[in-house]
Amino acid sequence: MFKTTGFISFILRRFTGVVLALYLLLHIWVIGAATQGAEAFNRRMEAVSTPVFHILEILLLAAVIYHAFDGIRLLIINNFRVTDKRKSMWYAAFAIAALLTVVGGLPILFYVLGINF
């Protein structure tokens, strides 16, 4: 049971979901500095613009993309007669998520490293 794609999918989706839900509340608080004016907002954005936060952003991006594609996979399985394809669809969702994380993460990494194209 613990090695099935269904179980791994469930654990990863739930873990990323809880992390993203908690992050959402933190994100609303961080952006909320705008209610105290432009200067307060810029100060708070400065505080969360360090390389460490940008690297965390890449991990966050991975969580968002994985959660989204595994969710799309579930929607397809629940609404179309493709239950027998659920295992291969999970591999596909995981591969697409990994690829998009690299595509979306590299520009952030280059920005952190100061590499311009």
Added chain:
Amino acid sequence: MRFFKLQRYTAIALVAFMALHMIVVHYPPGHLDFSRVVDRLGNPVWKVIDIAFLGTVLLHALLGLYDAIIDWDKVTPFRRVLAGALIVIGLVAFAYGAYTVISFSPAALAALR
């Protein structure tokens, strides 16, 4: 409407909202400051889109959190208390988030300059 369906509908909407949000706000990566946000949110249509996004993502996130927490047996008897707490958190977060979106105004930017 059953919560299960609401979770699915918000998920579909979020695929579009999140893709739009990432492309428009976070790419190309760079320092995000007040003036850059005001450039976009000066258009009221973006304000409406962002507030709709906020409501949808909060609904999806808090329904998901509720689902994840009540799977823990010890919490199951207190699910009504948990639901009430999450509703309050959702309403407060939505009000604060919507107020934040409205706060990105050219007038607030002018005060900085």
